[in-house]
Amino acid sequence: MNVAAWLARAAGIGHEMASRIDRAEWHWERPTVLVVGLILLVPVSWWIVRRHRERMPWLSRRARRALDVCRIAVLALLVFVLAGPFLKLDERIEERPVVALVVDASESMDLPVGPLPATAIRDTAAAAGFTPPAEDDAAGGAAMADQLAGLTRRSLVDAVLAANATTTLRQLSDRFDLRWYSVARRPRRTEQAALVREPATSGDAAPPAAPEDDRYDTALGEALELAMDEASGRALAAVVLLSDGRSTVGIDPLDAVRRAADAAGGQSRAPVLAVPIGSFDPPDDLAVADVLVAPEVALDDSVTVNATLEAAGFAGLEVPVELRDGEGTVLATQRVTVRGPRQRIALPWKATRPGTNVLTVAATIEPTEVITENNAVTVTVEVSTRRVRVLVVDHAPRWDVRFIDHAIRRDTTFEPEIVLTDSDEDDPTDVLPRDADAWATFDLVMLGDVPPDVLDEDRQAALVEAVTRRGVGVVFQPGHEHLPRGYVRAPLAELFPVTVDVEADGGAATVSAADAQPFRMLVTARGAMHPAFALEADPTRNRARWNTMAPFFRAAAVSVPKPAATTLAEIDVPGGRCRMPLVVEAPAGAGRVAWVGTDETFRWRRNVGDAFFWRFWGQALRGVARREDRPADTPWLAVTPARTEPGVPVVVELNLVDDAGQPVVADGQQVTVSGADADTVVDLRPAGRPGLYAGSIALDALGRHVVRHLAPESTLGGEVMVAAPIRERARPGVDRDGLESLADLSGGSVVEVGDIGSIPYRITQEPIEKGVVLEDEVWDTWPVLALLVGLYCLDIGIRRLSGSS
Amino acid sequence: MRSVAAALTTILVLGTPAVSHGDTFDPEDRALVRVEAAVDRALEYLAGRQDASGSWPQGVSGKPNTGVDALCLLAFMGRGHVPGRGPYEETVGRAVEGLRRSADKNGLLVHPGGHSHGPMYEHALATLALIEASGWMTDGTLRETCRDAVEVIVNAQNREGGWRYQPQPRDADLSVTVMQVVALRAAQNARLAVPEETLEQAVRYVKRCARPDGGFSYQPGQGAKDAQSAAGALCLQLLGTFDDPDVTRALEALQKRAYKPEMDQYFHYMNYYAMQAHFQAGEQAWAAWHPRVRDLLLESQAADGSWPGWQEERLNGPAKCYSTAMGSITLEVYMHYLPAYQR
Numbered sequence A: 001m002n003v004a005a006w007l008a009r010a011a012g013i014g015h016e017m018a019s020r021i022d023r024a025e026w027h028w029e030r031p032t033v034l035v036v037g038l039i040l041l042v043p044v045s046w047w048i049v050r051r052h053r054e055r056m057p058w059l060s061r062r063a064r065r066a067l068d069v070c071r072i073a074v075l076a077l078l079v080f081v082l083a084g085p086f087l088k089l090d091e092r093i094e095e096r097p098v099v100a101l102v103v104d105a106s107e108s109m110d111l112p113v114g115p116l117p118a119t120a121i122r123d124t125a126a127a128a129g130f131t132p133p134a135e136d137d138a139a140g141g142a143a144m145a146d147q148l149a150g151l152t153r154r155s156l157v158d159a160v161l162a163a164n165a166t167t168t169l170r171q172l173s174d175r176f177d178l179r180w181y182s183v184a185r186r187p188r189r190t191e192q193a194a195l196v197r198e199p200a201t202s203g204d205a206a207p208p209a210a211p212e213d214d215r216y217d218t219a220l221g222e223a224l225e226l227a228m229d230e231a232s233g234r235a236l237a238a239v240v241l242l243s244d245g246r247s248t249v250g251i252d253p254l255d256a257v258r259r260a261a262d263a264a265g266g267q268s269r270a271p272v273l274a275v276p277i278g279s280f281d282p283p284d285d286l287a288v289a290d291v292l293v294a295p296e297v298a299l300d301d302s303v304t305v306n307a308t309l310e311a312a313g314f315a316g317l318e319v320p321v322e323l324r325d326g327e328g329t330v331l332a333t334q335r336v337t338v339r340g341p342r343q344r345i346a347l348p349w350k351a352t353r354p355g356t357n358v359l360t361v362a363a364t365i366e367p368t369e370v371i372t373e374n375n376a377v378t379v380t381v382e383v384s385t386r387r388v389r390v391l392v393v394d395h396a397p398r399w400d401v402r403f404i405d406h407a408i409r410r411d412t413t414f415e416p417e418i419v420l421t422d423s424d425e426d427d428p429t430d431v432l433p434r435d436a437d438a439w440a441t442f443d444l445v446m447l448g449d450v451p452p453d454v455l456d457e458d459r460q461a462a463l464v465e466a467v468t469r470r471g472v473g474v475v476f477q478p479g480h481e482h483l484p485r486g487y488v489r490a491p492l493a494e495l496f497p498v499t500v501d502v503e504a505d506g507g508a509a510t511v512s513a514a515d516a517q518p519f520r521m522l523v524t525a526r527g528a529m530h531p532a533f534a535l536e537a538d539p540t541r542n543r544a545r546w547n548t549m550a551p552f553f554r555a556a557a558v559s560v561p562k563p564a565a566t567t568l569a570e571i572d573v574p575g576g577r578c579r580m581p582l583v584v585e586a587p588a589g590a591g592r593v594a595w596v597g598t599d600e601t602f603r604w605r606r607n608v609g610d611a612f613f614w615r616f617w618g619q620a621l622r623g624v625a626r627r628e629d630r631p632a633d634t635p636w637l638a639v640t641p642a643r644t645e646p647g648v649p650v651v652v653e654l655n656l657v658d659d660a661g662q663p664v665v666a667d668g669q670q671v672t673v674s675g676a677d678a679d680t681v682v683d684l685r686p687a688g689r690p691g692l693y694a695g696s697i698a699l700d701a702l703g704r705h706v707v708r709h710l711a712p713e714s715t716l717g718g719e720v721m722v723a724a725p726i727r728e729r730a731r732p733g734v735d736r737d738g739l740e741s742l743a744d745l746s747g748g749s750v751v752e753v754g755d756i757g758s759i760p761y762r763i764t765q766e767p768i769e770k771g772v773v774l775e776d777e778v779w780d781t782w783p784v785l786a787l788l789v790g791l792y793c794l795d796i797g798i799r800r801l802s803g804s805s
Numbered sequence B: 001m002r003s004v005a006a007a008l009t010t011i012l013v014l015g016t017p018a019v020s021h022g023d024t025f026d027p028e029d030r031a032l033v034r035v036e037a038a039v040d041r042a043l044e045y046l047a048g049r050q051d052a053s054g055s056w057p058q059g060v061s062g063k064p065n066t067g068v069d070a071l072c073l074l075a076f077m078g079r080g081h082v083p084g085r086g087p088y089e090e091t092v093g094r095a096v097e098g099l100r101r102s103a104d105k106n107g108l109l110v111h112p113g114g115h116s117h118g119p120m121y122e123h124a125l126a127t128l129a130l131i132e133a134s135g136w137m138t139d140g141t142l143r144e145t146c147r148d149a150v151e152v153i154v155n156a157q158n159r160e161g162g163w164r165y166q167p168q169p170r171d172a173d174l175s176v177t178v179m180q181v182v183a184l185r186a187a188q189n190a191r192l193a194v195p196e197e198t199l200e201q202a203v204r205y206v207k208r209c210a211r212p213d214g215g216f217s218y219q220p221g222q223g224a225k226d227a228q229s230a231a232g233a234l235c236l237q238l239l240g241t242f243d244d245p246d247v248t249r250a251l252e253a254l255q256k257r258a259y260k261p262e263m264d265q266y267f268h269y270m271n272y273y274a275m276q277a278h279f280q281a282g283e284q285a286w287a288a289w290h291p292r293v294r295d296l297l298l299e300s301q302a303a304d305g306s307w308p309g310w311q312e313e314r315l316n317g318p319a320k321c322y323s324t325a326m327g328s329i330t331l332e333v334y335m336h337y338l339p340a341y342q343r
Helices: A003-010 A015-019 A031-055 A061-083 A118-127 A138-150 A153-163 A168-175 A220-230 A253-263 A399-410 A457-470 A491-495 A525-529 A539-547 A601-605 A610-624 A736-746 A753-762 A782-802 B004-010 B030-047 B066-077 B089-101 B119-134 B141-155 B174-189 B196-208 B226-238 B245-256 B267-280 B283-300 B310-316 B321-334
Strands: A025-028 A085-095 A098-104 A177-183 A187-190 A236-243 A272-276 A285-292 A296-298 A302-312 A318-325 A330-337 A342-350 A355-363 A376-384 A388-394 A414-420 A444-447 A473-476 A498-500 A510-512 A554-556 A558-561 A566-572 A579-588 A591-596 A636-640 A649-655 A669-674 A679-686 A692-698 A703-709 A717-722 A768-777
Touching (some): A098 A168, A153 A753, A236 A753, A253 A736, A272 A753, A285 A376, A330 A342, A388 A399, A399 A601, A444 A610, A457 A491, A636 A717, A649 A669, B089 B141, B119 B141, B119 B174, B141 B174, B174 B226, B226 B267, B310 B321
Parallel strands (some): A098 A177, A388 A444
Antiparallel strands (some): A085 A768, A318 A355, A498 A558, A679 A692
């Protein structure tokens, strides 16, 4: 801070003006007053001097002169104040746009870079700070290619950032407000010093940039959102993304860009300059990419475990693929001849053990494989001894119901009863339950577009009681005739997890899409994690699957989800100010309810049949159905799920009864969780009914953890396996298509590593000049007041001391 | 087949299906995207040729034919253009109303004074189309129309278990029978009352048409023909006898034939049934069949979206609405939208 600025601030000038005091100009609000005042001050001063001389001859000359000065100074000060002096700052300032530099810090960045194209070796080497071989030096080129291929992706990023710290990065930080982010399971704002560091010289020596429990996923979409959110109010010139393009968790990066563009009136919020890190030609690799199996099957079911084997190289090789149980026993083997990059395998399995079954599909590791972690995928399947009893009630044979009818009858975990109130077979007055006991014989009721005169108010009230008190689940699938509009003021509305917009579409309580712009379902972040929406084991593929689901034309009009409800999917309504909930789930007393706001889910069958349609519906129905798996009258301890990954919570439930079989009521209970690293005590709180306690814990250490009830003589215990997920390593190749799509959609481009120096020139946005006009009054400050008071005191003092007043 | 007229209407068979591509679980598979584009062009062609009453020209006479109308309606619904929704809402709505208006006092769905080659062909197709549409129209009257139409079919079954051109239980042939069975299966699927014995008798009749050396004949004791083999196989599958050796033999015989439009004078008819039957037979049969159908239809589609009538054109006249609807419905097997044909 310079002296002038300090003085100005000390004198009471505003902070902004004081900080720019050297560029401020002095102005007078009333210059005429100043001129006239100064002119008049001369004769008035002469008159004051003369009057003092005449009226106070006894005063010494020095005292009289002091009085003269005081009076004239006061008048001068008065002229000064009346003239209204002020400081004015009128200047143009430059506001630098933001550039966000996002560095992938996930586990996949520990994979080797892999073989780069021969044409990219020299440029990449130069960009990474290595001495590139001469163009005619074939041996040097080959050695450099090997050296680059052997680096981890993280090491390559480190090398590139370090080599460009004083060039490209300096250029960027000179022109832009350069902000640094790292992204793994969560995105983080960080400092340049945390990311620009000396590169490791060998394969995997670089320390991970993300915490251990954070590195098993990449949330590219959330990183983009964070960068855009934090730049709010400022121009975001570009997002520079250094990544292998694998986004395994959170919102889809393309969705993040679309949402930002929507919010910005259709304009791209920021171009993404995607720098692919790693080879597009993955090393020779076999991977079990995903395993599709029903999450819940009935005891003694013969189940097909579908797996996808992905292969890079190894064409013609015969690979044994095994299905193993949790103890490693081989349950089935199939010898697969590698025919292409992707092929399906069906392995038979007989569900003979009730409870949680751990199944692993594993392809034999070939000696030349670099990445071996992706050769096996483990899933858990619940084998139920009890089928979910479902009552499906609809009026007309809507297509969704016709497809559900077929699929649910084939699914052995359900025991369905289908009632169409307009059919020739069913007399609804006979078939539909009349009281809560009758409704409670079902675990789940699926209600379609049923007329309220069929489902009368007594039946509705009984159903509400069965849900709230007996734990029956209800899934609503509204139509455009009866439900929801016929029930808005009826007892059933209590169970709706949404508020129905009864005025929509002239009272039809529906919204219709324009012919050329059908609705596209948008799965929310919560929905993406919900079991009902898990169509694929791989989150990236799952997201892509939902993004490409066929659009539809009509939905039930609802305004907001009710309190405690969770929106799992929503739609953009034309002209709407916000998105409308489409799939919503909520607790309802002892039961659960769900709302699937369209009867056009048959469109999810597009080109694949039941595969996704029934997977969604089966999982959605199971999720809402009443569960009575564990008895209330015996003590037990359960850990769910039995297999998890670092940082993902497991739920511990404890049921305590005394010797008489009565529930043990207390404020809480404790369990210890013993793992490889340490013991942890977890508090369990009362959960829903007497004797039941629940709590959760997220474990970071890999391996088996034993959970024990912490009470004298208690033998209750359970265990949970924490295993590192292989999502980040499942597909070792760079997702160039994904990065290109991201760049295209955002108006950016893909920048090769060797071309990283071009980034400052690709960002066209220039600093924005902003006009700043500041004015600050100078007379209305404490020094002027102090001067005035000082002069007045001096004048009075002289007069008192001289005896003249 | 005994007459050209009967043959023509035989061609007017069925609606759409529901199948698995077999090679992939990817709805965005490039081949499937091409199929969707081809069907969209065909529907655009059809939409432009519908008249104000909801009918399409069939080319032989200027009179409407409920069989052609039903096929065209099924072509739209098979692509997901259901009544009351989407860009073809009006086209589909007019077609449904036109078919509904065609019902006589007994429930027979044949346009009064319209063109007909044997009313039970057209009636079965119209019944199928209206049953599929009824899932979207909840006013109740359409359900009543469908109930009456199903009753007509049930009452017209002869003692052998089959059906013939007229709505009286006299003689029977496989071609008309298969069409009635498809309509009855759709009715069952929509929870309309269909006596079990009607379907059991139908199975018996169809099996009598099976040839010991593979394939099915038009009537018992005659020689096998490709179109009838496809129709017979599908009929048994829809009636629940998937593992019947007659089905397997018929499909194997079809797979051995040189696939081209000249292979059968009722090529579109054969194509549609064969596509369905191979889908119903499972992935192995499906993989052996569908690529050749897909490739031929994609290659032979005209720039205006229509498909040529090939040999069937001499029966249908120059209007290509029948052949275009059949081509669409055949390709819509990939799309899995029509409930009547779910596996």
